[in-house]
Amino acid sequence: MSASPSDVERAAVDAVLGPPGDGDGRVVRGGREVRGRRHLLLPALRALQARAGWVSPGGLAYVSERLGVPPAEAYGVASFYAMLSTRPRPPAVLHLCEDLACRLAGAEELAAELERLHGPEGEDRDGRTWLRSPCLGLCERAPAALAVHAGERPREVACAPLGQTELAAFLAGGDVDGGVGPAPISAPQTADPEGWASLVLLRRVGRVDPGSLDDYRAHGGYEALRTAVALGPQGVIRELKDAKLLGRGGAAFPTGLKWELVAQQPVRPHYVVANADESEPGTFKDRVLMEHDPFALIEALTIAGFTAGAERGYVYLRGEYPHAFEALERAVAAARARGFLGPDVMGAGFAFDIEIRRGAGAYIAGEETALFNSIEGRRAEPRNKPPFPATHGLFGKPTVINNVETLVNVLEVLRVGGPAYAEVGTAESTGTRLFCVSGDVGRPGVYEVPCGTHLAELLTLAGGVRGGGRPKAVLLGGAAGAFVGPEDLELPLSFESAREAGVTLGSGVVMVFGEGADLVDAVLRIAAFFRDESCGQCVPCRVGTVRQEEALRRLASGRTLGTREDELALLADVAQVMRDASICGLGQTAANAVWSAISRLGVFG
Amino acid sequence: MFGAGGGTSSYEEVEHTDLIVLWGSNARETHPIFFHHVLRGIRNGARLIVVDPRRTSSAAWADLWLGIDVGSDIALANAVGREIIVNGLHNETFIERATTGFEAYRDSVMEWTLERAERVTGVPAAAIRELAHAYARADRAILCWTLGITEHHNAVDNVLALINLGLLCGHVGRYGSGLNPLRGQNNVQGGGDMGAIPNKLPGFQDIERDAEARARFEAAWGVPIRPRYGWNITQMFEAMERGELTALYVIGENPAVSEADAGRIKRLLASRETLIVQDIFMTKTAEMAHVVLPAAVAAVESEGTVTNSERRVQRVRKALDPPGNARDDIWIIAQLAKRLGFDWGEVTPRSAWDELRSLSPMHRGMTYERLEELGGIQWPCPSEDHPGTKFLHARLWEEDPARRGPAAPFSVTPFEPPVDELTEEFPLRLTTGRRLDSYNTGVQTSRYRSPLRLGGAIEVSPEDAERLGLREGEVVRVSSRRGSVRAPVHIDRGLRPGLVFMTLHHPEEVETNLLTIEATDPKSGTAEFKAAAVRIEKLPAGGAAAGGS
Amino acid sequence: MKVPVAPPRRLVEVEIDGRSVRVPEGSTILQACRAEGIETPTICYAENLTPVNVCRVCVVEVEGARALVPACSRTVEPGMKVRTDTERVRRSRRLVLEFLASSVDLSLAPDLHRWQEVYEAHPERFGALMEPAAEGERDGREPGRHVPVEPGTAETVAQPVKIDNDLYVRDYARCVLCYRCVEACGDDAQGTYAIAVAGRGFDARISTEFAVPLPESACVYCGNCIGVCPTGALMFKTEHDLRREGRWDEARQTVTTTVCPYCGVGCNLELHVQDGEIVKVTSPADHDVTSGHLCIKGRFGFTFTRA
Incomplete structure (x- = not known):
């Protein structure tokens, strides 16, 4: 392929990779040195997208040449991510969320409106278009959209709630407003002076200036790091173990043990990674934390690096979070300027720095090994395990990877000490948890409650079901979670109770479906979501997610193959092979919510 | 090397070494499956350094590429040697124990400072230094070369200059360290093994010096063997000039096309009293012959053995019947012998092989059954319970001098520039080589439809193309002091200004050897295909098609 | 030793x-x-x-x-x-x-x-x-969006065969996406990386950059992808043509192992001969020299024996 880049494409790539070296026809240093830069592939492709509105053959060829990545592989990566386009796309795109919470808030009506005013999805009119998008993580302000403008000054603006006015403004060629919502809207408890006193993870949200390191320190910031340095790595691990802190990303692995395993690995270097690829439909808690208290994540990741013996940390942030990115970028720069990151952190004699990497539209990149591949400049395909990240993680090295919420919990563990931390919550599920309450409730938002709080209490806190009465169903844990019915509202929200009830808390999604909600529509959306987000690597998930959606659509349309029971048996088979034989959690959970809707709620009964 | 002519290492070792140096070798294209082993080595952590005038597809994998001036290899090697010595990085134990001539070598390279080498080779001093230090500091290192080293008027000195480096660092005789010429043709090694070289009997037994071996062959063959070296191919053509060589029997060679200064060669061939050609095709040489003997394709239409670049003897087998009257080479030779009065009875590939085993100690253990069972055996294999030899010269590392055997000699290798000098009239350095999809004079490879085919193009750097106003595909006249051809232009970013490249693959389109120089190495008889001086001229608008003129 | x-x-x-x-x-x-x-x-x-x-x-x-x-x-x-x-x-x-x-x-x-x-x-x-999908339709599919098929039909990868050179064909209607060809073209043997997996989910496919024809890609026609393909999605053009003409008959084929007559590496070749013609060339996967992999000359450079 011999396509050439345009000057602006060249400049956009050079801005990421630095100016090209000048080969003199006599000596070229290549090999390992060049191949070692492959991790810059996704940032370079993102730069092309942001500048030109798509990844053109010329732009891709230039990136390939600069990084020594074969063009076919670079194309394999570019064509993996939904926010990158390998076909010409208008510079202004409105990504309209069509996922669960936004559907409950009228996303389809907005889509119909867009179709009426603009034309079909993807059609270029005056350099603008609109596209459907999976969950944008703005569920508390649904319906939501993300406006992306490519060009010399690329801009990305979250827009929620998206009303007729904003929509018309975008179509008219203007900008949409939105961005970071005021903290009390996203985390209603923070506006309540009484409720605020009990908050731990949300303590600073809305009270601290996210752009000010000094303000962060005035609110107790960097005290935990000082404690960590005083305790030493072994001490930190002991506190985490005493705290019985379990990971909040879904797998509930003990954090202390995870850090210890990595700290003990003789192989160097070690890495720490914050998994901020918050893409589970209905989840937005990490976004709220990062937008409103970014230094908390930076400090917690620094503690992780200190404890696990890593000098480099990554925050892998989902691509659809421009405002969290801006907040983190500022925070990292400020921390670096003040010596909280760098060769001698806080004068304590250890080196640590952080790089923020942005995803580009792939739910699967939140799977930890897929996330490593994504950072490394490969397709975000999950790896088979074992080996686990503790021994073979990022760049094949021992790696701690934790969800954002888990990391922020570490600050509290060090503030109060492990045993005191463990006194909150239940015996097995210690501490507080963040729940993303959305859908048909009075006050959607992020809520922090002690582990073990009953679902009904949480719903009351959130203003109850919108319009009163009991919900028709509640989706716990997101698309990979499970539906429960109105009879399950007394469920304590702890790992152990969820396990007993055969559900999962997953990423803390609590999405309420009121009386008028269309559950068949929700189930079909979940099936479509997994079909879209499967990476395609393993057969059970690649074909299973297709066969599942086909069967559900047959059931929904009444055009079944054989009887309804035949279809349900077929769905059970498909669910079983995905659960048993898929490589990763995506395939293994792709039938959970669907099957819970059928078995618990009798959706196709 | 040091007696037996063969690469010292196995391909397998390339996968487990720490440093691979490809010097004058574009293995990626000319030995693609050997390069698979190199790639595995790289994946296992080895560094790759490539020395080549062109930034080839092999260089694309290199940690460091040195773009040397054509024919300045000895200058580079000597400078590398000096740099190693003055920094005390040479292996004193090995040199002391297993080599001779170090002092003379040391003294001879002292004039080759990095700065001087930079002036002569064009390679910046820092890069030469890096090569020297990387090679000397590697625990294991494998140095490979191909025709970029041997197709020069001073080919043997080129090779010796590289061997010096191996001796200097003790990078020979150990697993993962070695010195390896990559053989250009599927049985070049086997030809040498079988004595198809002017100075050796089968099994690399010296025809002049090894009286015991000579006696063995005389007894077996029932003829006296004169203890005298024969002529190499260059000497043969010289003998033709002198009128001493009047009859020529050519088997599977196409010298009318493949030899440098083709005009002279064709004139000499055409004036022989007797020219017999035995080949699978009616080649240009065959067209000039008095008698043509149609032969079977060795690897496909007949049985036998070949030896590869890691000294592995492997079986070839017959998959097809030869067409028409074509016959096995072995049958033709036996029939010829019979007409000349020597009835060898029925000679089969196997009976010939078993005879070889009885006469060549290094092949003795290689029965057909064992070759079959083990997928080939690497020589030497002296007995039927011997597994074959992965790498040569382990003896040099023996503590016991008796078992160490003869020491390996350093050689003094003076630098001489290429014979065909660059001048204002002929300002461009033409070098030649192979492309991935083609082979030698294209007799075989021109018959399949390769999508990669570039034809007889002359490759030029983007800078020269711009300077001369040349477009991709434009036909130009290329002239040397010996002849002139027309060829289409292909622009290659791997070339630097002043360097142009052609192949011998498409003589029907472009007769490259009309340009090359018949300046041959007195020791090996190889011509300097790699370095001619040429100029490129644009043709008048609407210029004719490519071809000779 | x-x-x-x-x-x-x-x-x-x-x-x-x-x-x-x-x-x-x-x-x-x-x-x-x-x-x-x-x-x-x-x-x-x-x-x-x-x-x-x-x-x-x-x-x-x-x-x-x-x-x-x-x-x-x-x-x-x-x-x-x-x-x-x-x-x-x-x-x-x-x-x-x-x-x-x-x-x-x-x-x-x-x-x-x-x-x-x-x-x-x-x-x-x-x-x-x-x-079957229209030619090129599957190559243009974008990640994260799909059009569901009519209820009652099962989605497949059916599509027209790709023939863009004289040496081999790619029939991706037969592709199970086992990654073998990608591995053979890339890390595990050839290191050319002319093909990779592109797209995502059910729309994932083996592709060159922007699905350009092989002659515009980095392909060097070693055919090592054919050598490892388990479903006939990648095939010698000779075999493809013989099959189309109904003349492909493995029962009448012999396989002879010999050594490649080109460069000095010494690759083992398995010549598949039908009716006195070499119709396919493979290499034994367990041989130390090749591990089953060849170059363009070894794989395809044998038509001269039929001249």
Whole structure:
């Protein structure tokens, strides 16, 4: 392929990779040195997208040449991510969320409106278009959209709630407003002076200036790091173990043990990674934390690096979070300027720095090994395990990877000490948890409650079901979670109770479906979501997610193959092979919510 | 090397070494499956350094590429040697124990400072230094070369200059360290093994010096063997000039096309009293012959053995019947012998092989059954319970001098520039080589439809193309002091200004050897295909098609 | 001669289907099963490639593991208890085979036919097969969006065959996405990386950059992708043409192993001859020189023998 880049494409790539070296026809240093830069592939492709509105053959060829990545592989990566386009796309795109919470808030009506005013999805009119998008993580302000403008000054603006006015403004060629919502809207408890006193993870949200390191320190910031340095790595691990802190990303692995395993690995270097690829439909808690208290994540990741013996940390942030990115970028720069990151952190004699990497539209990149591949400049395909990240993680090295919420919990563990931390919550599920309450409730938002709080209490806190009465169903844990019915509202929200009830808390999604909600529509959306987000690597998930959606659509349309029971048996088979034989959690959970809707709620009964 | 002519290492070792140096070798294209082993080595952590005038597809994998001036290899090697010595990085134990001539070598390279080498080779001093230090500091290192080293008027000195480096660092005789010429043709090694070289009997037994071996062959063959070296191919053509060589029997060679200064060669061939050609095709040489003997394709239409670049003897087998009257080479030779009065009875590939085993100690253990069972055996294999030899010269590392055997000699290798000098009239350095999809004079490879085919193009750097106003595909006249051809232009970013490249693959389109120089190495008889001086001229608008003129 | 030997490998004792088995440390479950004579289906696994464990047809049950594990890549651990014959294992294998057979043309993959019988697969239960996609349609699919098929039909990868050069054809209607060709073109042998997996999910496909024809790609026509393709998706043009003419007949073919007549590397070739013509060239996967891989000359440079 011999396509050439345009000057602006060249400049956009050079801005990421630095100016090209000048080969003199006599000596070229290549090999390992060049191949070692492959991790810059996704940032370079993102730069092309942001500048030109798509990844053109010329732009891709230039990136390939600069990084020594074969063009076919670079194309394999570019064509993996939904926010990158390998076909010409208008510079202004409105990504309209069509996922669960936004559907409950009228996303389809907005889509119909867009179709009426603009034309079909993807059609270029005056350099603008609109596209459907999976969950944008703005569920508390649904319906939501993300406006992306490519060009010399690329801009990305979250827009929620998206009303007729904003929509018309975008179509008219203007900008949409939105961005970071005021903290009390996203985390209603923070506006309540009484409720605020009990908050731990949300303590600073809305009270601290996210752009000010000094303000962060005035609110107790960097005290935990000082404690960590005083305790030493072994001490930190002991506190985490005493705290019985379990990971909040879904797998509930003990954090202390995870850090210890990595700290003990003789192989160097070690890495720490914050998994901020918050893409589970209905989840937005990490976004709220990062937008409103970014230094908390930076400090917690620094503690992780200190404890696990890593000098480099990554925050892998989902691509659809421009405002969290801006907040983190500022925070990292400020921390670096003040010596909280760098060769001698806080004068304590250890080196640590952080790089923020942005995803580009792939739910699967939140799977930890897929996330490593994504950072490394490969397709975000999950790896088979074992080996686990503790021994073979990022760049094949021992790696701690934790969800954002888990990391922020570490600050509290060090503030109060492990045993005191463990006194909150239940015996097995210690501490507080963040729940993303959305859908048909009075006050959607992020809520922090002690582990073990009953679902009904949480719903009351959130203003109850919108319009009163009991919900028709509640989706716990997101698309990979499970539906429960109105009879399950007394469920304590702890790992152990969820396990007993055969559900999962997953990423803390609590999405309420009121009386008028269309559950068949929700189930079909979940099936479509997994079909879209499967990476395609393993057969059970690649074909299973297709066969599942086909069967559900047959059931929904009444055009079944054989009887309804035949279809349900077929769905059970498909669910079983995905659960048993898929490589990763995506395939293994792709039938959970669907099957819970059928078995618990009798959706196709 | 040091007696037996063969690469010292196995391909397998390339996968487990720490440093691979490809010097004058574009293995990626000319030995693609050997390069698979190199790639595995790289994946296992080895560094790759490539020395080549062109930034080839092999260089694309290199940690460091040195773009040397054509024919300045000895200058580079000597400078590398000096740099190693003055920094005390040479292996004193090995040199002391297993080599001779170090002092003379040391003294001879002292004039080759990095700065001087930079002036002569064009390679910046820092890069030469890096090569020297990387090679000397590697625990294991494998140095490979191909025709970029041997197709020069001073080919043997080129090779010796590289061997010096191996001796200097003790990078020979150990697993993962070695010195390896990559053989250009599927049985070049086997030809040498079988004595198809002017100075050796089968099994690399010296025809002049090894009286015991000579006696063995005389007894077996029932003829006296004169203890005298024969002529190499260059000497043969010289003998033709002198009128001493009047009859020529050519088997599977196409010298009318493949030899440098083709005009002279064709004139000499055409004036022989007797020219017999035995080949699978009616080649240009065959067209000039008095008698043509149609032969079977060795690897496909007949049985036998070949030896590869890691000294592995492997079986070839017959998959097809030869067409028409074509016959096995072995049958033709036996029939010829019979007409000349020597009835060898029925000679089969196997009976010939078993005879070889009885006469060549290094092949003795290689029965057909064992070759079959083990997928080939690497020589030497002296007995039927011997597994074959992965790498040569382990003896040099023996503590016991008796078992160490003869020491390996350093050689003094003076630098001489290429014979065909660059001048204002002929300002461009033409070098030649192979492309991935083609082979030698294209007799075989021109018959399949390769999508990669570039034809007889002359490759030029983007800078020269711009300077001369040349477009991709434009036909130009290329002239040397010996002849002139027309060829289409292909622009290659791997070339630097002043360097142009052609192949011998498409003589029907472009007769490259009309340009090359018949300046041959007195020791090996190889011509300097790699370095001619040429100029490129644009043709008048609407210029004719490519071809000779 | 001092050839370094690998550090000694200990034997590990594991239990497979109730039998105690001792295998060298570092062996895979698949190797242990094969050593025990337990037949295990495989699709993406090839002995000369790194296991990618994507087809999941070789899954087995390991005590203590929540999900089934791929036998091809999981190494044995002391005391591991493996079951290869449970209902869960059979069901997963059956479903994997049904998924493939309902979405891919497996007519040139005889092994997979046999396995479908063994595991009683009924791919037809997913509905009528979709019409083949228009030429290039699948190459243009974008990640994260899809158009569902009509209820009652099953989506497939059916599409026209790609013929863009004289040496080989790519018939991706037969592609099970086993990654073998990508591995052979890339890390595991050739290091050319002319093809990679592009797209995502069911729309993932083997592709050059922007799906350009092979002659515009980095392809060097070594044919090592053909050599490892298990379903006939990649095929010599000679074989493709003979099949189209109805003249391809493996029963009449002989296979002779010899050594390549080109450069001095000494690659073993297997010449497949039908009616006095070389119709295909392969190389033995277990030979030290080639590991089953060749270059363009070895793979295709033999038409001269038919001149």
